[in-house]
Amino acid sequence: MHSDALLERARTGERDAQGKLVQLWYKRIYNFSYKFFMDHDRAMEVSQKTFISMCRNLEALQDAGRFKSWLYKIAVNYCREELRRKLSARAVSMDLVYNAEADVSPAWEANRTGTLDPEHEYRKGELADLLQSCLLELSPEQREVVIMKEYEGLKFREIAESLNISENTVKSRMYYGLSALRKIIEKRNIDIKEWGYGL
Amino acid sequence: MDYKPDEQTLIAWLYGELDEAERERVEHYLELNPEKKEELRQLAGVRAAMGAVEDKEVIIPPLFGALGARASLWQSSWFRIPVGIAASLVLLLLGARLVGLQVTYQEHRLTMDFGQVKAKPLTQDAVQRMINSSLAENNQALKANWEQAHQELAESIRQNLVDDRGIINAHIGKLVSQASQASQDQIRAYASGLQERNKEAIKDYMQLTTSEQKDYLEGLLVDFAKYLQEQRNQDLKTLQTRLDGYEQDNTSFKKETEQILSGIIATVNTPQKTEKN
Numbered sequence: 001m002h003s004d005a006l007l008e009r010a011r012t013g014e015r016d017a018q019g020k021l022v023q024l025w026y027k028r029i030y031n032f033s034y035k036f037f038m039d040h041d042r043a044m045e046v047s048q049k050t051f052i053s054m055c056r057n058l059e060a061l062q063d064a065g066r067f068k069s070w071l072y073k074i075a076v077n078y079c080r081e082e083l084r085r086k087l088s089a090r091a092v093s094m095d096l097v098y099n100a101e102a103d104v105s106p107a108w109e110a111n112r113t114g115t116l117d118p119e120h121e122y123r124k125g126e127l128a129d130l131l132q133s134c135l136l137e138l139s140p141e142q143r144e145v146v147i148m149k150e151y152e153g154l155k156f157r158e159i160a161e162s163l164n165i166s167e168n169t170v171k172s173r174m175y176y177g178l179s180a181l182r183k184i185i186e187k188r189n190i191d192i193k194e195w196g197y198g199l
Numbered sequence: 200m201d202y203k204p205d206e207q208t209l210i211a212w213l214y215g216e217l218d219e220a221e222r223e224r225v226e227h228y229l230e231l232n233p234e235k236k237e238e239l240r241q242l243a244g245v246r247a248a249m250g251a252v253e254d255k256e257v258i259i260p261p262l263f264g265a266l267g268a269r270a271s272l273w274q275s276s277w278f279r280i281p282v283g284i285a286a287s288l289v290l291l292l293l294g295a296r297l298v299g300l301q302v303t304y305q306e307h308r309l310t311m312d313f314g315q316v317k318a319k320p321l322t323q324d325a326v327q328r329m330i331n332s333s334l335a336e337n338n339q340a341l342k343a344n345w346e347q348a349h350q351e352l353a354e355s356i357r358q359n360l361v362d363d364r365g366i367i368n369a370h371i372g373k374l375v376s377q378a379s380q381a382s383q384d385q386i387r388a389y390a391s392g393l394q395e396r397n398k399e400a401i402k403d404y405m406q407l408t409t410s411e412q413k414d415y416l417e418g419l420l421v422d423f424a425k426y427l428q429e430q431r432n433q434d435l436k437t438l439q440t441r442l443d444g445y446e447q448d449n450t451s452f453k454k455e456t457e458q459i460l461s462g463i464i465a466t467v468n469t470p471q472k473t474e475k476n
Contacts, residue, residue, distance in 0.1 A: 023259060030257045040255075048260060128252045135252075149214070150249050156216065171207035178210075178242045185245065 001025065007067055011058050018058070022051050028152060029075050035147045036079050036140075038132055042086070046078045053078075069161040072154065076144055076162055083140060127190070134184045142177030145170055202228055213239055213246075 001024050009017035029050050033043035053074050061070055135143055144163060148154045156174075160167045204212070204225050211217050212225045229236040294300075301312045321329075 026259045027254065027257055031254045034255055035252065044257075044260070047257075131249055132252045135249075146249075150246060151252070151254075156211070156214075168207045171210045175206040175210040175242075178245050179238075181249070182241055182245045185248065 001028075002067075004064060007064050011061065011064070013059070018055050021054070025071060026051065029071065032072070032075055032147055032152055033079055035132060035135060035151060036143060037082070037086070038136055042082050046075060046082055049078045050075045066161060069154065069158040072148060072152065072158075073162040073164070079144070080140065130188070130190055131185070134181055134188065134190075137184050138177055138180055142173050142180060145173040146177040146181070149174055204228055209235070209239060213242060 002021055006017050006020055010021050026047060030043050030047045033046040033050075034040065037043055037046075050071070054071060057074075061067060135146065138146065145159055148159045148162065149156070154162070156167050156170050159170045163170065202224060208217070208221070208225060212222060217225065229239065299313055303310050303312070
């Protein structure tokens with residue numbers, strides 16, 4: 001996503017290059033955090049902390065080729081920290097109750113294919129929210145792995161580096177995470193067959 | 200063959216991260232185990248369903264947005280403030296020009312008029328002031344001219360000094376080169392003198408060594424001659440001694456021979472006398 005030259009300039013402390021890195025990666029880290037919490041505020045909190053930490057510690061990054069897994073490692077750590085705070089605060093995110101973005105977000109607008117069935121699109125958005133809420137029912141360890149693999153496109157090796165675990169552990173968590181998701185979807189009677197996602 | 204892939208291998212197969220050989224083994228295993236195959240098919244369905252969850256759009260907060268975006272020239276404060284001040288001054292000047300504003304400062308008074316300024320009648324004092332100011336200006340002009348002439352003269356003198364310095368330096372250089380030439384001649388004369396003396400010394404040394412060698416050789420020859428003479432004398436003496444010895448021996452032999460012969464003769468003569476008697 002970024003060039004080696006940009007990363008090298010950012011490592012030397014060049015503010016413009018660091019800002020460019022933030023622009024390139026912010027959306028990815030935000031979406032990772034959002035899928036982890038399904039909460040916009042927490043996702044923004046984690047994203048900002050991640051990039052502040054990135055700017056401060058970029059010089060310490062030994063291998064520029066591992067920037068991606070290093071960045072996600074920071075994000076995962078802040079997600080876990082935020083989770084510990086969330087468990088202690090026990091606040092309920094309004095996003096789970098009412099997601100205004102579902103109605104007025106540019107993403108929803110972008111999802112419109114111009115078909116003559118807006119209800120279809122609306123139901124598809126509902127399905128996406130339901131599936132995303134299924135993710136929240138996974139354990140944090142499985143959720144991290146599933147999101148990083150399915151949505152962020154990291155390799156098993158990169159996930160292992162980010163989480164500081166073995167590759168086999170990552171694969172196990174992925175296997176059991178997908179199995180658990182299947183059971184959650186069945187338990188919620190979510191019918192995904194009509195979308196062509198036959199089980 | 201009891202091959203049973205574990206969960207890690209199955210999930211790697213699901214994500215296409217197995218090598219060719221391993222993938223074939225897993226597929227062969229799945230063909231033989233339809234329930235496992237069905238389980239994996241369901242997991243693939245879950246993956247496909249989760250693909251419906253799309254990314255959210257997000258606006259990057261200003262703190263991070265400003266880091267990367269370069270502020271345009273028009274937005275930078277160091278550009279906008281001076282441009283604003285310059286534009287205000289231009290407007291003021293334009294407005295002043297349009298309304299015919301004239302600003303004058305006389306007799307410690309600042310006056311601003313709109314339109315043409317009326318000329319005031321001249322008084323004696325005003326004329327005197329004009330004359331005084333004219334004289335003052337004239338004096339200043341003369342002073343400026345004098346200063347300029349003074350500077351030019353000083354510059355000319357400085358230039359002449361520089362030129363003279365150049366000539367003097369050239370003379371000094373010439374003297375130095377002459378002195379160096381003289382010293383070079385002296386050095387050459389000294390060197391040639393040294394060479395002559397060295398040549399003489401070597402020549403004397405060679406002659407001395409030659410005469411010494413000659414004397415030495417002569418001495419050697421003389422000694423050798425003496426040695427030979429002595430040897431000869433010795434040999435002669437030895438020879439003489441031997442000859443004397445031979446002579447003595449010969450004399451003795453002769454005597455002995457004579458004696459023997461005498462005896463024989465005596466013996467021979469004695470029997471003959473007996474027979475006669």
